[in-house]
Amino acid sequence: xxxxxxxxxxxxxxxxxxxxxxxxxxxxxxxxxxxxxxxxxxxxxxxxxxxxxxxxxxxxxxxxxxxxxxxxxxxxxxxxxxxxxxxxxxxxxxxxxxxxxxxxxxxxxxxxxxxxxxxxxxxxxxxxxxxxxxxxxxxxxxxxxxxxxxxxxxxxxxxxxxxxxxxxxxxxxxxxxxxxxxxxxxxxxxxxxxxxxxxxxxxxxxxxxxxxxxxxxxxxxxxxxxxxxxxxxxxxxxxxxxxxxxxxxxxxxxxxxxxxxxxxxxxxxxxxxxxxxxxxxxxxxxxxxxxxxxxxxxxxxxxxxxxxxxxxxxxxxxxxxxxxxxxxxxxxxxxxxxxxxxxxxxxxxxxxxxxxxxxxxxxxxxxxxxxxxxxxxxxxxxxxxxxxxxxxxxxxxxxxxxxxxxxxxxxxxxxxxxxxxxxxxxxxxxxxxxxxxxxxxxxxxxxxxxxxxxxxxxxxxxxxxxxxxxxxxxxxxxxxxxxxxxxxxxxxxxxxxxxxxxxxxxxxxxxxxxxxxxxxxxxxxxxxxxxxxxxxxxxxxxxxxxxxxxxxxxxxxxxxxxxxxxxxxxxxxxxxxxxxxxxxxxxxxxxxxxxxxxxxxxxxxxxxxxxxxxx
Numbered sequence: 001x002x003x004x005x006x007x008x009x010x011x012x013x014x015x016x017x018x019x020x021x022x023x024x025x026x027x028x029x030x031x032x033x034x035x036x037x038x039x040x041x042x043x044x045x046x047x048x049x050x051x052x053x054x055x056x057x058x059x060x061x062x063x064x065x066x067x068x069x070x071x072x073x074x075x076x077x078x079x080x081x082x083x084x085x086x087x088x089x090x091x092x093x094x095x096x097x098x099x100x101x102x103x104x105x106x107x108x109x110x111x112x113x114x115x116x117x118x119x120x121x122x123x124x125x126x127x128x129x130x131x132x133x134x135x136x137x138x139x140x141x142x143x144x145x146x147x148x149x150x151x152x153x154x155x156x157x158x159x160x161x162x163x164x165x166x167x168x169x170x171x172x173x174x175x176x177x178x179x180x181x182x183x184x185x186x187x188x189x190x191x192x193x194x195x196x197x198x199x200x201x202x203x204x205x206x207x208x209x210x211x212x213x214x215x216x217x218x219x220x221x222x223x224x225x226x227x228x229x230x231x232x233x234x235x236x237x238x239x240x241x242x243x244x245x246x247x248x249x250x251x252x253x254x255x256x257x258x259x260x261x262x263x264x265x266x267x268x269x270x271x272x273x274x275x276x277x278x279x280x281x282x283x284x285x286x287x288x289x290x291x292x293x294x295x296x297x298x299x300x301x302x303x304x305x306x307x308x309x310x311x312x313x314x315x316x317x318x319x320x321x322x323x324x325x326x327x328x329x330x331x332x333x334x335x336x337x338x339x340x341x342x343x344x345x346x347x348x349x350x351x352x353x354x355x356x357x358x359x360x361x362x363x364x365x366x367x368x369x370x371x372x373x374x375x376x377x378x379x380x381x382x383x384x385x386x387x388x389x390x391x392x393x394x395x396x397x398x399x400x401x402x403x404x405x406x407x408x409x410x411x412x413x414x415x416x417x418x419x420x421x422x423x424x425x426x427x428x429x430x431x432x433x434x435x436x437x438x439x440x441x442x443x444x445x446x447x448x449x450x451x452x453x454x455x456x457x458x459x460x461x462x463x464x465x466x467x468x469x470x471x472x473x474x475x476x477x478x479x480x481x482x483x484x485x486x487x488x489x490x491x492x493x494x495x496x497x498x499x500x501x502x503x504x505x506x507x508x509x510x511x512x513x514x515x516x517x518x519x520x521x522x523x524x525x526x527x528x529x530x531x532x533x534x535x536x537x538x539x540x541x542x543x544x545x546x547x548x549x550x551x552x553x554x555x556x557x558x559x560x561x562x563x564x565x566x567x568x569x570x571x572x573x574x575x576x577x578x579x580x581x582x583x584x585x586x587x588x589x590x591x592x593x594x595x596x597x598x599x600x601x602x603x604x605x606x607x608x609x610x611x612x613x614x615x
Contacts, residue, residue: 036222341370514564
């Protein structure tokens with residue numbers, strides 16, 4: 001009976017008859033900034049092919065003429081004037097479109113062309129009660145939260161919400177065309193004490209002393225924005241009570257409510273570690289196109305021994321303020337007294353770079369406050385606590401000093417076989433061929449946090465040779481877990497294979513794109529190097545053998561079925577793939593013993609010369 005029931009549901013879904021009541025949609029905004037404003041819950045409107053945004057500003061519909069889903073504003077034809085669409089020629093069932101690429105129209109270009117979105121998320125808001133944690137129930141495919149809990153998955157507690165934000169003293173103040181407040185408090189209803197929510201997140205405000213003027217930090221579906229009460233449409237004679245009513249009602253929608261914005265945060269994608277009830281740790285940009293963020297960071301100034309502890313052994317007092325120890329300072333004791341010309345023994349360890357050299361004569365530098373090797377700038381005690389290994393370096397040249405990598409431990413007693421770091425420095429990939437394992441770590445708050453299960457293989461030297469591909473730029477659209485593709489080989493003298501593994505946006509586990517047997521039962525199967533490049537949805541991998549041959553493969557992300565194809569094999573060349581999949585290196589042709597060095601485009605016909613640099 002159960003099998004028959006699921007079969008009917010699958011059939012109905014394929015025909016568009018079965019659909020959830022609520023959808024959770026998350027747009028990225030690298031193509032069109034306003035798309036992020038339309039992230040959130042969508043409610044089924046009658047048929048299974050129409051979903052209206054909860055604030056009645058937009059709709060997802062199925063275009064029968066084009067056989068794809070579209071996103072458009074209310075009142076437009078589903079097959080015309082849409083701003084985004086799914087992969088064409090798909091069934092109406094939502095399970096299909098949630099896994100295939102979506103495309104957004106670049107409204108700033110005259111051509112109005114559509115480009116694939118870097119990230120798109122669509123699924124039922126919930127299916128079971130455990131999708132809402134222990135703090136809510138799944139009703140009609142959306143989470144209904146218990147009292148004092150909120151969020152799309154009821155994962156935010158009102159009691160744990162940071163009451164007061166402040167700018168970290170180690171960073172700079174907000175940049176802007178005006179003076180912006182340095183501290184903010186959570187907006188509460190002045191009568192009930194409840195927290196009004198905008199896009200299922202609290203709003204933070206600060207009265208600018210001037211009557212009826214407030215600085216505001218509000219979430220808008222993908223990013224937090226800094227604005228003012230003057231920057232919001234339709235507000236007059238502003239009070240805390242009127243602000244609460246404005247944000248908790250349908251009066252506020254990010255696509256309509258702003259007439260000015262001071263700053264944009266980095267992205268906070270749903271169901272990722274960056275989706276928090278407060279903009280703590282976010283990067284900030286004066287303009288969405290800025291390549292480099294400001295140095296501003298917000299922290300919660302209210303300490304909590306579990307959720308927001310004082311640092312450097314500071315004590316969280318009963319009034320939830322930090323009492324700092326060991327010379328540390330700041331509202332959370334987050335400022336360590338290192339590199340100030342005074343040796344602090346608590347910080348004289350590798351974790352603090354040996355007090356930034358303060359405890360050794362050759363590395364200490366005088367400051368206005370302290371003189372190296374002196375107490376009170378007069379009593380000489382020398383450097384009895386010098387433990388910095390740099391102290392033994394020859395002063396005429398630099399030398400390497402050890403740096404502790406917190407959070408990464410080895411699985412075997414042997415040495416690490418290979419290590420790669422992403423271009424942004426936030427993803428670390430460690431290979432250990434002794435245990436045939438490759439592991440991925442993400443940097444978070446100075447530590448490395450393991451991502452998912454380790455990639456493993458049963459034979460050969462897996463972990464010795466691999467390459468990684470991450471987005472070419474995540475500036476301005478950073479998120480907690482960066483999408484990653486790993487190309488890895490496992491080889492022995494008589495057998496070798498290539499695997500492509502993909503950690504997609506919003507994923508919780510690895511997905512294998514393909515596994516290809518390179519050679520079997522032959523001599524000289526040992527791999528010497530692996531490389532990978534990505535251009536759009538196209539991924540290219542190359543494998544070089546010790547026998548001086550190179551194999552090149554290709555796969556298309558989102559293709560159905562997902563598979564890899566072998567493009568060609570060649571000999572007598574060495575080099576690498578760049579970020580876009582072009583081959584850079586040497587290649588011999590015919591009897592040209594000197595060979596060619598240049599840039600070659602990888603295609604089905606082999607290597608096509610783009611630019612020869614040297615003959």
